[in-house]
Amino acid sequence: MPSEPSSSPSRSSLSDVIMTLPLPAIVAMTLLLVGGLAASVWAALSGDGHLRDLAKQLVVVELPLLVAVIAAIGIRRSSSHEIDRLVSRFLDVVILERLTIACRDHAQGRYPFKSVKLDKPSRGRSYAFYTLGWACLPYAPVQVGVKMNIFNIEVLADLPLRLPAGAPPIREVETFLVDRHSLGKIAEHPLLQSFQGVIQGSIEEGYAVRLTLRHGNDGQAELHVSLRQKLGDNILSSPYLKRYFAEDIAIVMGVLFDEWHQSGLALDSAEPIEQRW
Numbered sequence: 001m002p003s004e005p006s007s008s009p010s011r012s013s014l015s016d017v018i019m020t021l022p023l024p025a026i027v028a029m030t031l032l033l034v035g036g037l038a039a040s041v042w043a044a045l046s047g048d049g050h051l052r053d054l055a056k057q058l059v060v061v062e063l064p065l066l067v068a069v070i071a072a073i074g075i076r077r078s079s080s081h082e083i084d085r086l087v088s089r090f091l092d093v094v095i096l097e098r099l100t101i102a103c104r105d106h107a108q109g110r111y112p113f114k115s116v117k118l119d120k121p122s123r124g125r126s127y128a129f130y131t132l133g134w135a136c137l138p139y140a141p142v143q144v145g146v147k148m149n150i151f152n153i154e155v156l157a158d159l160p161l162r163l164p165a166g167a168p169p170i171r172e173v174e175t176f177l178v179d180r181h182s183l184g185k186i187a188e189h190p191l192l193q194s195f196q197g198v199i200q201g202s203i204e205e206g207y208a209v210r211l212t213l214r215h216g217n218d219g220q221a222e223l224h225v226s227l228r229q230k231l232g233d234n235i236l237s238s239p240y241l242k243r244y245f246a247e248d249i250a251i252v253m254g255v256l257f258d259e260w261h262q263s264g265l266a267l268d269s270a271e272p273i274e275q276r277w
Contacts, residue, residue: 026073033066084124086236087148090246091128092121095146098246099130102254106135112258119143132253137261144253150236154228155207155249159260160267161191163219170215178209191221194263198255202227205248220267227252 040062043055099116106114115133122128127147134141145156163170167190178186178199186192186199192211202209212224235241260266 026069030066030069030073033062033069037062037066083150083236087126087150088122088124090236090242091146091148092118094242094246095128095249096130098250099132099253102250103132103135110258111135111254112137112261113254132257139261139266142257146249150234151232152228152230153235153245153249154226155252157225157253157256159223159225159257160216161221161223161265162267163221164190164265167191170213170221172215174213176211176213178211179203191223191265194265195223195225195256195259197259198225198252201255202252205229225256 037059040055040058044052044059047055096116096118099113102109102111103113103116105111112135113132114135117131118128119131120129126149127145129143129145131141131143142157147154147156176182176186176189176192180203183196183200183203187196191213192199195211199209199211207227207229210226210228212226214222214224216222231241233241235245
């Protein structure tokens with residue numbers, strides 16, 4: 001037999017209602033409930049007869065209300081502003097620290113970059129851009145981006161390419177969504193086959209890989225790389241996951257541009273390679 005619906009509001013709905021109140025009203029309500037609960041407990045323990053029964057009933061009513069108020073205060077403290085702060089810290093501090101360490105130890109780890117700066121901080125947005133300076137190669141600095149939306153994370157980069165002699169013409173825009181089943185086709189592509197390491201490694205780590213080739217002038221092209229992972233957990237509350245993904249991002253940036261250099265397709269420009277998303 002189905003149970004009768006309760007006529008009293010649930011604790012979660014009470015928390016939602018309380019959270020919409022002005023902060024002074026929430027503070028006043030908290031003080032009133034704490035004072036009333038203390039008086040009710042005292043009366044239940046030291047009173048007699050009708051007063052004790054009444055005090056016990058008040059405790060039963062006031063205790064869930066106090067819990068709802070505490071929950072509402074917790075929700076207010078973890079509001080979107082606090083989440084924005086955590087996202088900005090991950091993008092502007094945590095990832096930058098991992099890139100800085102990789103660049104500092106570039107000689108020992110064969111990292112292709114020796115310097116990094118936070119070129120465009122997040123400033124409350126869900127993405128940031130970093131400029132990386134090459135260690136020993138005569139290329140202009142490159143700019144890479146990281147987008148983070150709590151439950152997904154994406155690495156973005158643009159690479160200018162010099163088309164080899166005899167390469168088939170590229171349409172205005174060609175997009176490739178790569179998974180384990182299409183790795184064979186990528187291995188046969190005259191341009192994308194040079195990036196098999198970063199593609200396969202990213203797929204093994206659970207990233208969705210999207211590659212976009214754009215036709216350029218005079219035998220040139222541009223490769224836009226998007227490595228996106230939809231997360232099952234909120235990484236902002238886990239220092240282990242934040243450390244893991246920040247390190248993973250630093251590694252994939254190094255592998256991507258190292259393969260770009262090794263491919264023989266690298267096309268340098270007088271200006272830093274800047275994203276145009």
